[in-house]
Amino acid sequence: MDDINYARKWNLKLAWYAANGFPPFPKYGDKGTVIWTNDTGGVKVPDWRQLAAEAIGPVAARPSRRGPGTRPRRPSD
Numbered sequence: 851m852d853d854i855n856y857a858r859k860w861n862l863k864l865a866w867y868a869a870n871g872f873p874p875f876p877k878y879g880d881k882g883t884v885i886w887t888n889d890t891g892g893v894k895v896p897d898w899r900q901l902a903a904e905a906i907g908p909v910a911a912r913p914s915r916r917g918p919g920t921r922p923r924r925p926s927d
Contacts, residue, residue, distance in 0.1 A: 872884045
């Protein structure tokens with residue numbers, strides 16, 4: 851974080867989360883944990899998945915996007 855103002859705001863945000871039961875990973879509070887990634891140099895999806903697996907356990911992969919023009923189906927009444 852080269853931007854001092856951004857870093858200051860980020861640290862305030864982390865402190866707020868910790869005070870409200872979400873300390874930074876690898877710690878766990880009464881409500882959970884906060885995880886984040888450093889995307890300097892680009893997004894590294896395998897690293898994201900590894901961090902998520904360490905924090906919450908393995909999760910089955912599923913498509914994250916719908917095709918163009920598709921809408922979620924409404925439950926029938």
